Amino acid sequence: MLPTERAALTQQAETAALVAAHSAGVRVSDEGSLAGFLEIEALFNRIWLLPPGESAIPSELLRSISHAGCNVTAARDQTGRIIGAAAAIVTPQSQSMYSLIAGVASGISDRGVGFALKQHQRAWGLARDLTEMTWTFDPLVSRNARFNLSKLGADASEYAVDFYGPMQGDMNANDESDRLVAVWPLTSAETAACSEDRPIPVDHPSFSRSDVLKEGPDGDPVLVNAHGALWCRVPNDIVALRAQSPQVAAEWRSSIRSIFTDVFASGHIARGVSRDGWYRLAPGGTE
Template identity: 85%
Template structure:
């Protein structure tokens, strides 16, 4: 019987994977500790979230406090030394877990792998401190983020939080309710290690028949189907654009997905992966 790798071995693997991810993205990822750096990170997040002047996604004072408390504030810099991505996480008391507060990359460069490099740096940071999991929340309607979290990183979700932050301001959120999925990222799992080396488990669009359709979405097309020993939940391709174009339809999608996920999670299913066309794979009982 093969033995599971030790935490030391997993930490070594994570550090190596983080360095490769940063090199592949063309960035340097380090822990930030300077006031000037925190100011840059605050400005970056405000750009990412399209916030109006005077509002802040996370103030530099809070970033400095998080860093001073021994928690994680990571910055990704390009070859010229500019901060183009950042992430911050705190350590969860009385557990071996860390909690990701925020992460973002400048618009226009998100396909370069900078966000992936930041998360791999955080994984290595946590493992070096004997932390074995990271949790955070994300909007279930933003399929791009969902696929990154569940397919690219190897996290899973089995909890749905209704209006977690209250109504969200800013151009990106357009006063939508802040429903969130709770992501859990097992830092020591074989899947997370494989994902860190860019060997994720593929999640392909399911083939289904009309009899497999369980629910329809606001657009009249199937939104929940049963196929390949799992349930599959579809979300809009671009909810941010839809919020701008038709806020009422976007709100209808919010209610539809809220009802679907609440019922599916109550039945014991767990979200494990998202296909490229925005379909969550919901495995029964957490199995593959």
């Protein structure tokens, strides 16, 4: 990419980040203060419903990440209170950054704060000649999946089994920590369009009974072949399901693990998620 093209794309990202923050009613900026790091640690612990003594990411580690020249981003409301945050490190010897953690206070997730955080991170990365961001997320959490793959324009083609080992806290309910690896191309036309709230729509797939390849733990179709792609359904609210019926949640984990492992091995890529939790798994190299 030519320097002029890079400068124009960075300007586009910075403008999109400012628009997203204004729309969400927050001020988004890099965080460098110890008080801010302590506030972020406390926020994340509340988000993940961690017991006393546990920490999603310690404030001293956030301070080290910032001091090393990596990214710690905070979103503040009109009172100056931090209501969302994210942290990312730069991958050595590459043009990639790795998002360690991101979260928004409960009760305000529909305001666009998370989107504003990610747009700030994109602008931060482009200003440093980075071209890609990666992170992991639970494939069973359909809301996060849709945000990552449809709202932001990332894709995924790698399934990591029990990535973190046993997870603590009420939100994870001791479930296995399987993760999809999201890859977000910071310079792509799709990502730029998504940053301006123009994502490619992914609608509920229409299919007949003959298109169904597999049924889920609830007895309904979970994997279908339709419209030139495979489609895989996940529960509407896995967090609630874990609390209500851990055994059924574990059955979903096993089912989705088997499907994604096989589908990715066949060269498919997860490109978008519908509002009702259907992943679009396109053949590799297609949009």
